[in-house]
Amino acid sequence: MKKIILAAAALGAAVAIGAGAASAQTLNNVKQKGFLQCGANTGLAGFGQPDAQGNWTGLDVDYCRAIAAAIFNDPTKVKFVPLSAKDRFTAVQSGEVDVLVRNTTWTISRDTSLGLNFGAINYYDGQGFLVRKSLKIASALELNGASVCVQQGTTTELNLADYFRANKLELKSVTFATSDETIKAYEAGRCDVFTTDASGLYAERLRLAKADEHMVLPEIISKEPLGSTVRHGDDQWRDIVQWTHYAMLTAEELGVTKANVDTMLKSENPDVKRLLGTEGKFGEPMGLTSDGAYRSIKHVGNYGEVFERTVGNGSPLKISRGQNALWTKGGLQYAPPIR
Amino acid sequence: MTATEFPGTPMSRRDEPVRFVRDTTVGAAPPPSSVVGPWAWMREHLFTGPVNIAMTFILLALFLWVVPGLVRFLFIDAVWSGVDRESCIITEQRPVVGACWAFIRDRAAYFTYGSYPLPERWRVDVFFALLAIGVVWLLKLDAPRRDLGAFYFFIVLPIASYVLLVGLPILGLPIVETNLWGGILVTIVCSAVGIVVSLPLGILLALGRRSSMPAARLFSVVFIEFVRGVPLITVLFMASVMLPxxxxxxxxxxxxxxALVGIALFAAAYMAEVVRAGLQALPKGQYEGAMSLGLNYGQMMRLIILPQALKVTIPNIVNTYIGLFKDTTLVVIVGIFDFLKTIEAARIDPRWGAPTVSATGYVYAAIFYFICCYLMSRYARSVEARLAQADKR
Structure with missing residues (x-):
C-alpha cells in the first residue's frame, strides 16, 4: 500500500513539475487569450482591494495593469485572480496565473525550491513599530524596557527579539494568537508598542479609535522585499515583468508622468527617448513593441505616481516613501539603465 | 322543577306560595384573580419557584445589560451618512461613535454584486426577481398551477439564470467572467445550486445505499463515506488548486x-444520510404492503415510501440546508468573493479605516444570514405543521 501511495505521489509530482516548466510561451498565450491573468491579493489595504464599484485598486494591482498596458495598450485587459497565501504558489506553478503580484516576500527557499522566479521588487516592506505620540519617542533605539505587543509564532516575534538583543535593549514582549487581538491589546494599553510589517502598521493605525495619537517609528528592522513572481523556464516573460517595473522607475527618475508623457515624446533627452521608444527598439527583443514603456506610463503612470496614489500621501494610508524612494533620494528603488 | 324535589325543603313551608324560582343558570363567576390576568400569568410562568424566580431575574438582568448598549451602538450613536472614514472616526465633537452605517450604504452595491460590471448589473436584479418568483411559486401551497411552477423552477430558471448571469453575446448580453461575480449574488448562486442539486442526488444516493444491487450499493457507500470523511474545505481546495x-x-x-460542483456533491452526501434515516424509520410493513399491492419498485418509492420518509425528515433536510447556506462562506478559501468575503475585503479599506467599521460590517452580515436562515426555518415549520395534521386525528 505504501508503495502505491509513493508511486502515485511521484507521478503526481512529475506531472506537476512537467506542467510547471513546460512552456516558454507565456507571452504568446497571454496574447492569444487576450488578457493577462494576474494573481492578486484577496484584500490588503493599499496593495490590492476592490473599491465601491468592485474595481481592483492598489500598488500590486497597478503593476499588473502596467504589464497589461505594455502588451495590449489597454490596462483593463487583465483578469485578477484573488489568491490566498496558501494557494498562491500553486496557482503560478499550474499556469492558472501568468504573474503573481501579491505582496510576496522574496526568500531563497521560495526562489529556488518552488519552480518560481522572482522579478522586480515593487515594494520594500519590513517590520516597524507603532507607538503612542504621548511617549515622546523618536526612534526605536529609545524603546529600552518597553512592552511590545506582537503576534505569537511569527517571524515578526523572532525579528523583534533579535533587534532588541542586538541593540542591548530590554524587551518585555506580550504575545497574542491573532493579529486582531494584538492590536486590540495595544489599543487597550496593555503595551507601549505594537509591531508588525510597516505597511500593515499604517492600515491598522487608521482603525484605532484615535488614529492621530499614534505614530509609526522610522526604523525598519527586517527585510521584506515584496516582488512579482513568475514560473521558471520562461525568461522572456520574466524580462517583460521585470522591465515593466524598471520602466516605471526610470520614468519617475526622468520626470516622465502620466500627464506629460505625450509631450515628453518630443523630448531631446536621449534617456527619455530610449525609455519611450522614440529611439532604439528596446521592447522588441522581449516580444513587445518599442513603445511598451510609453503605454504603461500613459495608462498607469510612473512608479512615484502609483505609490502616492495607492499607499502614499494621495491615499488614507499616507505611507512615507522611505526605503521605496528612488536611489537618487536615498531609497532602494533602482532601475538598471535602459540602453 | 318543583320544591318537592328538594329533599331538604322544610315541610312547614309546603303550602306557602313559591316566591321565587330561578329559571336560568347563574353566570359562572370569574375565576379568582390568582389564576387569570397578566399577574397570574407571570406568577405561573416566571415566578413559580425559587429556581424559576432566580432565572427570571438573571435573564432580565442580562437583557438590561445587553440591549440598551446594543440599541445605543446600532441606532442612537450610529452614523447614517457620510462618504469616507471622516464621518465615522472619533473626534472632539463626537467622542462616541456607534455603528458606521454610512460604510454599508457606500458599499451596499459591492456587497450585493461584487465586481459585476456596472452597466450589466440589471441582469443580476432580473435574476434575483426570477428566483424570487420561482421560490414563491414553488413553495406557496395555494399558488396556481404549481406543476408549471416546478417546470419553471427546475428547467426554465436554471437556463435563464445561466444566460442572464454568464451572458450570451447573440442576445446582446456580453459575457461576464465569473471571477467578477461576488457578494450576495455568489452566496445565493452557491446555496441555490447546492440546495436544488443535493436533494434529488441525495435521494438517489440514499436509495442506492439501501439497494440490493451490489454495484449501486458499493458506489453509494463509497461516495457518501468518502465525501463525508473529508472537510468541505479540502474538497474545495482540491478542486481549485490540485485539479489545474x-x-x-x-x-x-x-x-x-x-466550487459549485464541490458544494453540490458535498451537500448531496449529507442529504443522502438524512434521507436514509427517513427510509429506515418507516416500518417494514409499509414496504411489504406496497409490494403486496403489486406496485413495482419505482411506484412503491414514489407513492408509498418517499412521501412518508421525506415527511419525517423535513426538519433534518432544512437543518442541512441551513448548514449548507452558511457553509457557502467557505468558498472564500479558493478566492471566490462571497457575501462575507466582500465585507472582509471592504472593511480593511483604508478609505473606511475607522474603529467601528469592522463591527458594522459583521453586524450587517449577521442580519443577512439570520433573515435567510430564519425564513427557511419558519417555512419548514409551517410545512411540518401542515403535514402533521394527518397524524393528529
Whole structure:
C-alpha cells in the first residue's frame, strides 16, 4: 500500500513539475487569450482591494495593469485572480496565473525550491513599530524596557527579539494568537508598542479609535522585499515583468508622468527617448513593441505616481516613501539603465 | 322543577306560595384573580419557584445589560451618512461613535454584486426577481398551477439564470467572467445550486445505499463515506488548486463552477444520510404492503415510501440546508468573493479605516444570514405543521 501511495505521489509530482516548466510561451498565450491573468491579493489595504464599484485598486494591482498596458495598450485587459497565501504558489506553478503580484516576500527557499522566479521588487516592506505620540519617542533605539505587543509564532516575534538583543535593549514582549487581538491589546494599553510589517502598521493605525495619537517609528528592522513572481523556464516573460517595473522607475527618475508623457515624446533627452521608444527598439527583443514603456506610463503612470496614489500621501494610508524612494533620494528603488 | 324535589325543603313551608324560582343558570363567576390576568400569568410562568424566580431575574438582568448598549451602538450613536472614514472616526465633537452605517450604504452595491460590471448589473436584479418568483411559486401551497411552477423552477430558471448571469453575446448580453461575480449574488448562486442539486442526488444516493444491487450499493457507500470523511474545505481546495496541476489548460473548468460542483456533491452526501434515516424509520410493513399491492419498485418509492420518509425528515433536510447556506462562506478559501468575503475585503479599506467599521460590517452580515436562515426555518415549520395534521386525528 505504501508503495502505491509513493508511486502515485511521484507521478503526481512529475506531472506537476512537467506542467510547471513546460512552456516558454507565456507571452504568446497571454496574447492569444487576450488578457493577462494576474494573481492578486484577496484584500490588503493599499496593495490590492476592490473599491465601491468592485474595481481592483492598489500598488500590486497597478503593476499588473502596467504589464497589461505594455502588451495590449489597454490596462483593463487583465483578469485578477484573488489568491490566498496558501494557494498562491500553486496557482503560478499550474499556469492558472501568468504573474503573481501579491505582496510576496522574496526568500531563497521560495526562489529556488518552488519552480518560481522572482522579478522586480515593487515594494520594500519590513517590520516597524507603532507607538503612542504621548511617549515622546523618536526612534526605536529609545524603546529600552518597553512592552511590545506582537503576534505569537511569527517571524515578526523572532525579528523583534533579535533587534532588541542586538541593540542591548530590554524587551518585555506580550504575545497574542491573532493579529486582531494584538492590536486590540495595544489599543487597550496593555503595551507601549505594537509591531508588525510597516505597511500593515499604517492600515491598522487608521482603525484605532484615535488614529492621530499614534505614530509609526522610522526604523525598519527586517527585510521584506515584496516582488512579482513568475514560473521558471520562461525568461522572456520574466524580462517583460521585470522591465515593466524598471520602466516605471526610470520614468519617475526622468520626470516622465502620466500627464506629460505625450509631450515628453518630443523630448531631446536621449534617456527619455530610449525609455519611450522614440529611439532604439528596446521592447522588441522581449516580444513587445518599442513603445511598451510609453503605454504603461500613459495608462498607469510612473512608479512615484502609483505609490502616492495607492499607499502614499494621495491615499488614507499616507505611507512615507522611505526605503521605496528612488536611489537618487536615498531609497532602494533602482532601475538598471535602459540602453 | 318543583320544591318537592328538594329533599331538604322544610315541610312547614309546603303550602306557602313559591316566591321565587330561578329559571336560568347563574353566570359562572370569574375565576379568582390568582389564576387569570397578566399577574397570574407571570406568577405561573416566571415566578413559580425559587429556581424559576432566580432565572427570571438573571435573564432580565442580562437583557438590561445587553440591549440598551446594543440599541445605543446600532441606532442612537450610529452614523447614517457620510462618504469616507471622516464621518465615522472619533473626534472632539463626537467622542462616541456607534455603528458606521454610512460604510454599508457606500458599499451596499459591492456587497450585493461584487465586481459585476456596472452597466450589466440589471441582469443580476432580473435574476434575483426570477428566483424570487420561482421560490414563491414553488413553495406557496395555494399558488396556481404549481406543476408549471416546478417546470419553471427546475428547467426554465436554471437556463435563464445561466444566460442572464454568464451572458450570451447573440442576445446582446456580453459575457461576464465569473471571477467578477461576488457578494450576495455568489452566496445565493452557491446555496441555490447546492440546495436544488443535493436533494434529488441525495435521494438517489440514499436509495442506492439501501439497494440490493451490489454495484449501486458499493458506489453509494463509497461516495457518501468518502465525501463525508473529508472537510468541505479540502474538497474545495482540491478542486481549485490540485485539479489545474493535473489537467491541461483547455480542460480547466471555471473556478466558480468547480466550487459549485464541490458544494453540490458535498451537500448531496449529507442529504443522502438524512434521507436514509427517513427510509429506515418507516416500518417494514409499509414496504411489504406496497409490494403486496403489486406496485413495482419505482411506484412503491414514489407513492408509498418517499412521501412518508421525506415527511419525517423535513426538519433534518432544512437543518442541512441551513448548514449548507452558511457553509457557502467557505468558498472564500479558493478566492471566490462571497457575501462575507466582500465585507472582509471592504472593511480593511483604508478609505473606511475607522474603529467601528469592522463591527458594522459583521453586524450587517449577521442580519443577512439570520433573515435567510430564519425564513427557511419558519417555512419548514409551517410545512411540518401542515403535514402533521394527518397524524393528529
Amino acid at each position: 496541476l493535473f489537467v491541461p489548460d483547455y480542460l480547466q473548468p471555471d473556478k466558480l463552477l468547480r
